[in-house]
Amino acid sequence: MKSQSNATYFWALIFIAGGGIFLMRNFGLLDFKIPVKIISWRLIPLIIGINALLKKDYFSGIIGVAVAIIFYIPDFLSPEEKQQYYKLWPLLLVGIGTAILSQKFFPNSCKNYGPTYDDYDQNTISESNFLAGSSKKMFTTGFKGGNINCVMGGSEIDLTEAELADNAVLKVFILMGGVGLKVPKEWNVKFDLLPILGGAEDKITKYPENTVKTDKTLVISGNVVMGGVEIKRV
Numbered sequence: 001m002k003s004q005s006n007a008t009y010f011w012a013l014i015f016i017a018g019g020g021i022f023l024m025r026n027f028g029l030l031d032f033k034i035p036v037k038i039i040s041w042r043l044i045p046l047i048i049g050i051n052a053l054l055k056k057d058y059f060s061g062i063i064g065v066a067v068a069i070i071f072y073i074p075d076f077l078s079p080e081e082k083q084q085y086y087k088l089w090p091l092l093l094v095g096i097g098t099a100i101l102s103q104k105f106f107p108n109s110c111k112n113y114g115p116t117y118d119d120y121d122q123n124t125i126s127e128s129n130f131l132a133g134s135s136k137k138m139f140t141t142g143f144k145g146g147n148i149n150c151v152m153g154g155s156e157i158d159l160t161e162a163e164l165a166d167n168a169v170l171k172v173f174i175l176m177g178g179v180g181l182k183v184p185k186e187w188n189v190k191f192d193l194l195p196i197l198g199g200a201e202d203k204i205t206k207y208p209e210n211t212v213k214t215d216k217t218l219v220i221s222g223n224v225v226m227g228g229v230e231i232k233r234v
Contacts, residue, residue: 007054015056016144042071044196048223051194055221066095123165127178128151138162144219145170150177150227158182160234172220174198174227183221185233188217198224201232 024030049064070092074082124148130153136160142165148155154177163170164187170178172193191200201222204212210234220229 007051010054011051024169024195037075042068042157048225049198050225051187055192125157127155127157129155130133142145143218144168147171147178149173150179151175152177154178154180156180156182159187160184164218166216168216168218170218172222172224172229174222174224174229176225177227178230180226180230180232182232182234183218185211186213187233188212188214189231190217190219191229192219192221193224193229194222195224196226200224200229204231205231 002061022158025032035070042215045064046068047064049068051061052058052064053061055061058095074085075128123142123144125136125138125148126210127136127147128149130151131154132152134199135156135158139161139201141163143159143162144165144200146167148157148170152175157180170181185204189204191202193200
């Protein structure tokens with residue numbers, strides 16, 4: 001996928017450039033001071049947002065970058081200015097509400113990466129778990145993908161009785177949680193994930209190389225933060 005390649009090149013160049021700059025600083029070739037504490041939890045939404053923008057998922061990208069900027073701004077303010085700035089916290093609630101409404105009333109403008117889904121489409125899945133877990137089995141004859149969000153929770157999805165549609169994309173967001181997908185052993189599954197202190201695993205290695213059929217592909221895209229995605233094949 002072109003967007004995945006662009007994201008890979010971008011992060012590779014960022015790491016190379018960053019390593020070179022700090023190396024020259026350590027040897028006295030460059031002299032500069034960083035005005036903010038870059039290494040903090042605020043890097044997580046910033047990286048997620050930039051990665052989403054590179055994949056043309058503009059809605060998620062803007063949200064991620066905006067959250068990071070909001071929490072980086074106090075580092076540039078005086079103590080008096082910080083007191084006034086913190087009084088603006090209710091705007092976060094306004095922003096969250098606006099984001100929810102924009103996804104409801106303008107779904108096509110909010111989902112630029114991958115296909116869009118109808119909330120009542122029996123060929124898609126939509127799961128959101130917060131401090132909870134869920135389990136679901138799909139029997140569709142044309143699984144298109146969907147959305148799975150797990151925050152300190154998990155989801156188990158059984159797709160062994162389902163058939164894969166063309167251009168299927170499953171978008172996931174996992175924060176301190178996990179998703180387990182049970183799929184037929186012949187399905188072609190590709191990861192397009194940004195893992196941060198997390199990862200993804202496919203159990204395909206225990207099967208012969210010619211087991212997978214490449215005519216249709218399920219792409220699993222999204223962000224995994226301190227969590228995991230596991231593909232189990234049957």
